[in-house]
Each structure stands twice: as C-alpha cells, then as structure tokens.
Amino acid sequence: MKPSIPKGTRDFSPQEMVKRNYIFDTIKQVFQRYGYLPIETPAMENLSTLMGKYGEEGDKLIFKILNSGDFLSNVDTNLILNADSKLLTNKISEKALKYDLTVPFARYVVQHQHEITFPFKRYQIQPVWRADRPQKGRYREFYQCDADVIGSNSLVNEVELVQLIDDVFTKLNVPVLIKINNRKILSGIAEIIGEKDKIITITVAIDKLDKIGVDGVNKELQENGVSHSAIEKLQPLITFEGSTLEKLNFLKQLLGNSEIGLKGIEEVEYIFKTVDSLGLNTAKTELDITLARGLNYYTGAIFEVKSNAGTFTSSICGGGRYDDLTGIFGLPNMSGVGISFGADRIYDVLNELNLFPESVAASTKLLFVTFGEAEQNYCLPLLAKARTAGINSEIYPDAGAKMKKQMGYADDKKIPFVVIIGSDEMLNGLLTLKNMTTGEQAKITIDSIIEELK
C-alpha cells in the first residue's frame, strides 16, 4: 500500500520546521512582550460548542468526529432511510475538530471564569481544522496564533493590537497593510438604507467589492432580495474614495441619523487618531468600509492584514471585537477583542519573499568526528562538557565511519564547526577544530573550543 496523508494536510521536514519555529518564536515573543499569557485547549470540542458560531458556511466546514462504538445503534431507522445528512450528523457525531481558537477560548473563559482575573489577556498557538477544499494558501490543517483581551471594553485594546501586528511584521520584515473597519458602521449603513435585517447579506456582498466590482456587488444584493432603492442609497458609500479623514467625514454626514453608525465612526476615529499619534514602525493602516469578514460573532472593530509585497493576496492575519461570544455559554456582558495570525500563510509569504534569515538553518554548532572506538570513547566526556557549556553539539554515532561520510554529514546539516580527533589529538589533548565555512583548522584544547563557540 502506498502511504499518504489526508487531503490538505502536510508533513513538515526539519528544514521547514526550523523556519516555522522562527515564525512561532517571533510571534510568541511579541505576545509575551504585550503581557499575554499562554493557554491551550483540546484539539476537539463538543460539536454543540462550535455549531452556529461561524455562519452557515462555517458549520459546513467543521470536521465532525464519528461517535465511538456502534454509532448507529440508537439512531431511528427512519432517519437513516431518509438520508438527511444534516439531521443524521447530530445523532452520530457529538465531537468535532476545532475550527478556530476564538470560540474555544470563549468556552474556556466561561468555564474558568472564577479562576480568571479580568481583563484577561491570553495567547494561544495551536492547529485548527477546516473541511475546505484546499488551494493556494488554504490548508485543511493549519496553525493560528491568537492574542485576545477579554473583559475590557476599552479601545486601548484595539490600539494595542494594531501596534502588536506592526511589531510582529516589522520583526519578520514583511511590509503589511492593516485594514480596519467597524461592524457598527456596517450596521449603520444597513439601517440608513432601510435593510436593517439584511446586514449579513449586505456585508458579505460588499466584502467582495475588490474582487467582483460594483456591478457584481449590486447583482448579488439584488439576488438576495435587497430592494432597489436600498441598493441605490448604498452606491455612494461603496464607491467613495479618499483619505481616512475624508472617509470619516463623509460617513458622519451619511450616517448622521444612525446612532449605532455614529458610534462605530467614533470608535474607528479614536483608533486611527491614537495609532497615528503613537506611530507605527513599518505597517500601513487603512479604513476600508468594504471590509466585513464573514465570522458571525464580530460586533465592533474588525481587522484584516495583507502583505504589501509578493503575489500572496490572501489575508495573513485577521480579527475583531466580539461583544457577546461568551453569552451563548452563559456569561453575558463580557466583551473581547483579538487577532489571529495565520502561521502557514505567513510562511508562504516569507518563503516567496526570501525573508527567512540564514541563521535559522543551523541548529547543531559542533560535530565530533572520530576514527574509531577508542577516539569515540575519548570524545564522549568532551561532548558532554560542550553540551553542559550550552553548545549544541553531537558526535557521529558510527565509530568506524569514513571521514568523508562524517564530514558530509556535517556539511549536509550545515554544522559550522567540526572537531577531529585521532591518535595524535588524544595523545596531547590538542584537538583539531575545523571551521566549515572558511576551511581553517587549528589545534586547540576542548576548553578553548568551548570558550570560542560559547
């Protein structure tokens, strides 16, 4: 049988893992710098925890786990014969792989509310699974790196997240554009054009503006039952172009009669003003009225980050504020805001732009090369000594192996230093240290080697 792995999943070889860890380490370091604490949640959640939180499409993309044992034994035969997959699913599956980190986090907060000091800042780096059809930059198993603050309504949190995004991508050398919008503005727009209850339809449609154009958006709105006059009223809003300030002034005029719309404008204005006065390192920001984001639970600010270089156009980071995600689990009035970095897409961007630093490739720093068992025995204590001193080192395990083989091993693993030990070296304790980059060799003691490589 030919070995294989499920569609959309991947193996990661050492060369890739080293690069992936560089991304995880960078993000983790910034998370910690901002005072976020780590948690982990299980790979699987109860299906009921996840269903209904991601919109209709989202529910379909959740990987369901078949119940253990004779999973059909308690199912009504009629239900099976009717072949209604949707109804049957609930009977034969009660667990699912997690779809994102935010909903499990909300569940966690409710369940552990009495142990948590609020506001609670947590970070979480774990894989999530989506039963999507894989394509470029889209995987069925991928890692999200989330930072969320829950239990605080302050917009300072939004500002801080923008700075955090800037810090991460500055460290990774990726030029990015942070798009910001607010669901309240979108609610205001829906209100003003007289289609308040069609907010989701409208936001989903105008989210596609840059892909399908104005005509495409209008067509989709019409198909979904949005009235002609409403579409008419919407036109100036989606076609307006200008600076952030101009956009805000324009919105204030148009949404003047919408309380929620004005609240959204006020929030966005604060975020932009504060971020501007503090300044960002490398990231650019933009108010994008067409940014909607499909996830159902967002209620305030929404963020989306895209690379400004290369061909990779999908978002590499996204997030927003959710006012009542914990309410579903029995803890109301607990507002949170967070962002999620897509590690796998960031990997693809760094790879395309050649932004991985050379230094991340090597892990082992020193290899002991020997000519036989006697030499190997002589080396083992020296190896231990080097390791105790904090130098990543290893010995070629097969004592009789040819030099070419051992040197080739060092070369292949990009080990920068090799220490060669034969009878001469054992006799006087002066070891041959070879610099694999320059080819230079010197005879020195183990203590000097340790001193030099520390």
Add this chain to the structure above:
RNA sequence: GUGGCCAUAGUUCAGUUGGUUAGAAUAUCGGUUUGUGGUACCGAGGGUCGUGGGUUCGAGCCCCAUUGGCCACCCCA
C-alpha cells in the same frame, strides 16, 4: 458544494504519427581518496507509466470510468 487543469524513478521533467528492453537531471548509496565536506569523474540501486476497464496484432501515448493532486468560485488564516 460548483467549475477548470494535471497525473511517467524519492524529486523535477523528457518520451516522435501508437511499435522491440521507458530515459535525463537531481537526490540516495558505493568508488576514485583507510586523517578532511562542499567541486569533479566513474559506477549502482530505484518504475505494475495513479488505479480499473476498453480499442488495437501491439498502449506511457487513443477512449471511458475512478482515485489523487493543483487552481478558481464560495468562504476564510
């Protein structure tokens, strides 16, 4: 869930109008070289041509089905 493209050594790909034993590069292993890697030269192993059926004297090549991969839509990190 809908649509398009593709499938030949571990990997990237050749393979003529259908014609004898399916090739190259690269990677791997061995040797040139029993104390020196990256370069060079020589050699070896490695394939049910994704799978199943059909057409044909004959199929890697043509036809059908199926599976898998890539890409786009939907949606998203």
